[in-house]
Amino acid sequence: MRSMIVTVTLSLGLLAASVPQSALALDLLRGQRVYNQRCAVCHGMNGVPTIQQAPSFVTKERLMQPDMVLLQRVQMGKNSCPPFMGSLKNDEILDVLHYARQMR
């Protein structure tokens, strides 16, 4: 059991090491740019929503979910939140999510 855990941990480490650096590097400035252009109209420039149904990012509302869950949600859209699949790349969406998470 113990050796299995070690093996899994090791291979995860190798996996992370084999991902190109650019895929892991977060770009907050790009996140901000995309956010201001595509999200701020409803979620607000400072994360205070401009429409009632939208969650507040200042209070981290809905942002405490795993990256992959939020990534998929932004890709597919949810009710009045439009789908961004095709118009934003995955790493752009991840940058936006990280930008939103550090708003206060």
Ligand code: HEC
């Ligand atoms: C037209 C208005 C609008 C725009 C533009 C918009 N959103 Fe939303 N967003 C909403 C609304 C409304 C909700 C609440 C949806 C619900 O739960 O019914 C929401 C919900 C969300 C959520 C929470 C999803 C969940 O798990 O419940 C995230 C994350 C999110 N938006 C991110 C974004 C990002 C990132 C962008 C820009 C790339 C964006 N939104 C652009 C209106 C918008």
